Structures are given as C-alpha cells and as structure tokens.
Amino acid sequence: MFRRVLGKTLGFVGYTIQYGCIAHCAFEYIGEFVVCSGPSMEPTIVNHDVVFSERMSRHLCKIQKGDIVIAKSPFDPNVNICKRVIGLEGDKICTSSPSNLFKTHKYVPKGHVWLEGDNLKNSTDSRSYGPIPYALIRGRVCLKLWPPHTFGTLSESPTQRINKPPSNSDSD
C-alpha cells in the first residue's frame, strides 16, 4: 500500500519536473508575458500594462534601434527593466541636454546598447548608468496585451533621440 502511494507520488513528481522543464524552455526560447510597472516608458507603456516579450530576436542577435526590450538591471540581477534601444554598438549618442550650447557625444562600445525610456523626464536609463552589455537583454517587447483597448503592436519612439542613418535618395 505504501509502495503504491510512493510510486504514484514519484510518478507525479516526475511528470511535474518534465512539464516544468518544457514550460521553462518555452519561456526561455519563445517568449514570456511581462507585467510592467513604473512611469519610465509613458505614454507607450504605462503602469500595470501586460506585454508579450519574444526571445528569438535576442538569441539571433536581431535587436534593432527603436525596439523596446526587457533587460536585467545592471544594478540588481533580480530586477528587470523595460526600455527602448536608442543606440547599438558603434553608434554616436548625444549626451548633452538640448539647452546646452556645446554638444557632447559618446560612442556605444562593442557588445553594448544604449537604452532610454520614452518618458525622458522620469526615467533612469543609460543617461545615468551608461550603456549596458547586450548580454543583459532578455527579450524584445512585440505586443501589448492589456488593457484591451490598447491591444496591439507598440508605437515608435515619441522622443527624437534615435539617429536614423541618412537616406541614399537625393533631396531637393
């Protein structure tokens, strides 16, 4: 009788571990649901929004300028941050405020990215802690799921901080 109970318990534990591992790998390689908090990405993402963050872009190194990413915080490995990619490795970032007469620039080092929140007045990002290593990025936010009236893909950056490369077409 005890043997049967033990057998069933072990079987149950075995199934739990099995499906737990499959679920973990799905979240690791496909995508995960993220509940966002804080004001740093307003108006694109506000407090208590639920988004879907896909992992494939990060593993295939296909994160681009303008993408919103979830990354591990450089100051606390247990905390995640949600910011927009303003610059990739080698890009030139303007670090002076618009009111400054003299413009200062920084270059993003190899293997790093420059992140900024959409709510520039209320966001702690690369402007204070510098560029972060690409390896800290977890995934790319591709879809907003909640609240329902804002369901869909996310809008472009409302700030004018992303340097687009000059187009090749002639301009009059």
Place this chain on the structure above:
Amino acid sequence: MFRRVLGKTLGFVGYTIQYGCIAHCAFEYIGEFVVCSGPSMEPTIVNHDVVFSERMSRHLCKIQKGDIVIAKSPFDPNVNICKRVIGLEGDKICTSSPSNLFKTHKYTIGRHLDKVIETQHKAKSASAIHQMKVPKGHVWLEGDNLKNSTDSRSYGPIPYALIRGRVCLKLWPPHTFGTLSESPTQRINKPPSNSDSD
C-alpha cells in the same frame, strides 16, 4: 503506412523535445561542463582544461570573493570568460590608473582607442595608486595570470547578472582532478580579523 511513419516521426520528435528541455534545465539550474581556453587563469586553469561549473551559487546570489566564475563577456554576448572574483559590490579595489579612466575607456573603446592609449601612458608615468569602489550589482574580475589577462583592470567591473556559474571542480587532465586552489595573486582584500594580534 504513411500515417504510421508520420506518427512515429512525431513521437520521436516529441520525445527529443521533451528530453532536450529536461537536459537544458539541468544545465541551466544544476551545472555544466566547460572547456577552458587561453592563458589568463594560469597556473590555476590552463588551456584545454575541463571544469565543472555549478549554477546554484549564481541563482542563490552566493558568489563570494575568491570564487572562479564563468561569465558572459561584456563585449560579445556569445563568448564566455573565466575569471576570479576579486571584489563584490561596495568593495574597494586598488588600481594603478585613475578611476575615471574606466569611464573614458568604457564609452570610447573601439572608436577612440588611440586617445585611450595616450591617456594610459600618461597615467603610467604619473604612477599614482587609486582606489575604486565596485558599484552596486557589479563584480570585479581578474585572471590569475595578471600579466596576460584582459579583465576588469581594462574594462571595469561587470554586472553580476552576466555571471553564469561558479567553477567548483577541475575534471581534466586527470592528474589535476579536484577542487581549485586559492588565488596566487595578492589582489583580494580580506576583511581584518577580529582576534587581537601581538
């Protein structure tokens, strides 16, 4: 007949995915085998040594000063580095160059490398000893082979989140099987002991 083959193939694929996921989680949460290359950790770890790196310390935030860790390189997310932890967050590290050199180095590496080398030469001629505090959430890594190691002395402290695991056992070559020795360099600041000394 075709249905049977399809059924067997799907079953095989299903089992592969299932056991692949279990193996992945074992490597992710228990430990992994690592083949080391490069001279930066000599004599503790030499080229082609195989070590076992356990993951539990990293997940439970139990990495300590003196541990050898495997971490993702801050310059290439696909490359891993193997170095010793010299300082944790809040620790003071003695560097022979000014602490603000790292800020310059971090932001201008690759594009302004000439400018950085020029600044380094100036610092060497001044030969001043500076102290740097490891920021919150970061660690200071150095190789045991200080003369031939690119580590935090050149790229600054790295975020704790880049650490993958702690090397606990050397597996190959067989005559060096066992735990790894303490740091041969005198770079780790031990806290002063509480006992009275004569």
